[in-house]
Structures are given as C-alpha cells and as structure tokens.
Amino acid sequence: MECAYCGSDLARYDPVFVEEATGGPDGERESVGGFCNYACLHAWVEDEALVYGTACEWSPDG
Ligand SMILES: [Zn+2]
Numbered sequence: 001m002e003c004a005y006c007g008s009d010l011a012r013y014d015p016v017f018v019e020e021a022t023g024g025p026d027g028e029r030e031s032v033g034g035f036c037n038y039a040c041l042h043a044w045v046e047d048e049a050l051v052y053g054t055a056c057e058w059s060p061d062g
Contacts, residue, residue, distance in 0.1 A: 004033030005040040005047075016041050 001010045004018075013036035019029040035041040 001034055003036040003040050005035055005044040008036045008040075010034050010036055013037060 001015075002008065003010055003013075003015070015034040015036055016038060017034045018032040018041065020032045022028045022030050035044060
C-alpha cells in the first residue's frame with residue numbers, strides 16, 4: 001500500500017489511516033487511504049480543502 005499523498009511505500013513507515021463520512025443516511029464511512037505520516041496527511045487535507053473551496057456548490061446528489 002502506498003501513501004495517498006506522496007506515494008511512498010507505507011511498509012517503511014508507521015502509517016496513519018483515514019476514514020471519511022460518505023454522507024449516507026447510516027453514517028457510513030469509507031477509507032480514504034493511508035499516509036506515511038501526519039505531515040503527508042496534513043498536506044493532503046490542505047489540498048482537499050482547496051479542491052472543495054473551488055467546488056463549493058458540488059453536491060453528491062448531483
Ligand atoms: Zn506520504
């Protein structure tokens with residue numbers, strides 16, 4: 001498995017795994033992926049925030 005942000009092999013790290021609420025009625029969660037450390041997790045979150053910021057009217061119901 002690779003870091004969802006930088007693509008490093010997680011076997012060489014103490015990885016951080018993230019789940020995200022899908023917004024479904026049952027509070028379902030889906031795995032976002034693993035990160036090799038919190039620095040990558042933080043960088044990924046910031047990138048995701050930028051994506052959401054440019055698509056603020058996006059809706060899962062489309
Ligand atoms: Zn990484």
